[in-house]
Amino acid sequence: MSKLEKKLFTSYSFKDGISDIFWGLFLIGLGCSAFITNAGIERPFSLLIIALPVGGLFLVFKYYISRPRLGVIKFSKSRKRKRGLVLLIAVIVQIIVGVLLWLVLSKNEAMENLSGFINPVTIFFFIVLFTSAIAYIYDYNRLYLIGLAIGSGIPLAEALEPTLGSNWAGLLAFGIYGFIMFCFGLYLFVKFLMDNPLNEQTV
Amino acid sequence: MIIKTITSLNKQIHEPARMAIMSILYAMDKVEFLYLMNEIGLTQGNLSSHITKLETAKYIVVEKTFVGKRPKTFIAATEAGRLSFKSYMKDLNEILKSVI
Numbered sequence: 001m002s003k004l005e006k007k008l009f010t011s012y013s014f015k016d017g018i019s020d021i022f023w024g025l026f027l028i029g030l031g032c033s034a035f036i037t038n039a040g041i042e043r044p045f046s047l048l049i050i051a052l053p054v055g056g057l058f059l060v061f062k063y064y065i066s067r068p069r070l071g072v073i074k075f076s077k078s079r080k081r082k083r084g085l086v087l088l089i090a091v092i093v094q095i096i097v098g099v100l101l102w103l104v105l106s107k108n109e110a111m112e113n114l115s116g117f118i119n120p121v122t123i124f125f126f127i128v129l130f131t132s133a134i135a136y137i138y139d140y141n142r143l144y145l146i147g148l149a150i151g152s153g154i155p156l157a158e159a160l161e162p163t164l165g166s167n168w169a170g171l172l173a174f175g176i177y178g179f180i181m182f183c184f185g186l187y188l189f190v191k192f193l194m195d196n197p198l199n200e201q202t203v
Numbered sequence: 204m205i206i207k208t209i210t211s212l213n214k215q216i217h218e219p220a221r222m223a224i225m226s227i228l229y230a231m232d233k234v235e236f237l238y239l240m241n242e243i244g245l246t247q248g249n250l251s252s253h254i255t256k257l258e259t260a261k262y263i264v265v266e267k268t269f270v271g272k273r274p275k276t277f278i279a280a281t282e283a284g285r286l287s288f289k290s291y292m293k294d295l296n297e298i299l300k301s302v303i
Contacts, residue, residue, distance in 0.1 A: 004226060008231065008242075072234075074232040074233035075232060
């Protein structure tokens, strides 16, 4: 029965392709963030400029397009517990990243000792570990690949920067993965709209 | 012995559409009518008649609400429904084990 629940959950949550479109746009946005940063907006804020509209778009699509076609489900208690655990991990990671960002922005002395540990390789492992944990708990298999794409994008961008410059290195490192993900999501989304037309339901 | 188990299978549940409904409701807390219709691939009338049968047997409860001006129908398995489905699955498993 847990297998059935998992299957129903993944089909309900991911078959519309909206999450793939979201991750695709997010990765493309990450690739473009260097352009925004070089235009004078600091790094965490340039990421927010990308993440907020993309996140908003995701919620609007889920609420107004996917939900009326699929119907509403209240998942089992075990699924709610998993969702809570994912939320908890996300909050803890947000706090860690927030503290690190604050230390960087305030040019704190503690950062001097930590700076040796923060490099593209440790960031890669951190991102892959974080996304894999969420993918495992949440039964979202594509998140393993998304984590690899985000994680490997950082060292790739660093490696490409001397030859392409920071703007194009970032766009190439993240944009290609993002574009593939976006196209895949778009294909699933169109298929979903064709398979699930709006249906006014009454009993 | 196994023949007795076969003949005593719960007939309310032992019908493909109703078995599908109960499987989904067993795995979930509560689902919308529209979701069941899409997932099982039944017409509105057909699904309604199966739901009525399960509701009469007190295996499920139907809850009608309004979200804004739109009517929404939610369906959930009762405790009796969950127990009956569990027992039905156990019987089915026993049959399969002895036959295959």
